[in-house]
């Protein structure tokens with residue numbers, strides 16, 4: 001079988017996770033890389049053995065040797081590059097969030113459906129082995145009807161700066177950047193119910209706290225703390241058509257004692273925790289039992305999550321199968337995220 005020829009567009013921080021995983025996949029070949037910053041693209045090409053280096057993604061997409069691309073650029077370019085890529089006949093793995101607005105998301109969906117190409121959204125949390133185990137149990141009815149979920153993604157200090165904190169390029173702050181992961185994970189586990197209403201708050205109280213010393217955090221490749229036009233905290237209650245609800249709170253900074261990641265779901269037959277570690281809560285012989293699955297990693301494992309995501313993408317490209325995180329799911333998540341920002345701005349619940 002001929003290897004899938006890959007182009008990786010955007011060669012900043014997260015691209016290394018894509019490139020490493022492609023390198024490990026025997027059915028993929030890293031053929032080209034592309035970044036606005038030529039030196040960054042050249043150094044990725046050297047490290048991963050890419051034949052071609054581009055600084056303009058349009059030139060990369062015009063290269064007939066390329067079958068599929070990973071889009072690891074700023075959020076404001078996801079829609080434009082995804083549409084251009086499928087129109088050029090390439091399959092796409094686009095980093096989360098799918099884009100910045102529902103309008104952009106619908107444009108991407110239209111282009112993907114017209115092209116017949118695969119577009120996989122990089123909801124990497126779905127691809128973790130524990131998440132897949134819990135999802136298969138949920139599908140078998142282990143938890144019954146999942147009617148409530150609660151997720152927290154608190155960084156006490158972790159505004160990545162640069163484009164992440166420029167709302168024009170990011171589309172938002174911690175909600176669209178890290179909230180997207182936990183909202184998507186809960187929604188996926190709940191069986192993708194239709195969201196109908198959102199009530200939310202966002203806060204801009206602490207700024208980016210670039211004054212803080214002696215504590216390191218994730219930074220954009222072009223870190224710059226001079227511009228910060230995003231929220232630093234958000235919370236929301238999302239209601240679904242089937243009566244289920246999801247409560248979420250996220251921050252890039254907060255006067256919290258420590259970072260906190262928790263994802264918990266509750267059904268009428270059982271419950272589950274995904275973060276900080278996988279736990280199944282059940283009832284046996286009139287007794288409540290907490291079951292700790294014996295898997296390689298207790299919580300989310302970044303490296304294998306990305307490996308599974310990339311392996312799944314290559315499989316979809318080779319077999320013409322649909323991803324478990326298709327464009328339609330990217331669109332639904334954009335409706336929720338944008339609804340949260342709209343509700344916070346208006347100060348009341350909004351219908352979706």
Ligand SMILES: NC(=O)c1ccc[n+]([C@@H]2O[C@H](COP(=O)([O-])OP(=O)(O)OC[C@H]3O[C@@H](n4cnc5c(N)ncnc54)[C@H](O)[C@@H]3O)[C@@H](O)[C@H]2O)c1
Pocket residue numbers: 009010011012013014015034035036037040055056057071072073074075077095096097122124162163177219220221222
């Ligand atoms: N799945 C995850 O867990 C995860 C983690 C971090 C980031 N991300 C996502 O990955 C994307 C990139 O984030 P990052 O942390 O790598 O950012 P980064 O700033 O470190 O890197 C982005 C790179 O994209 C390049 N770029 C921007 N626009 C471009 C264009 N039009 N053409 C070519 N190159 C372009 C920039 O020059 C930069 O090198 C974002 O969408 C982010 O949300 C996902």
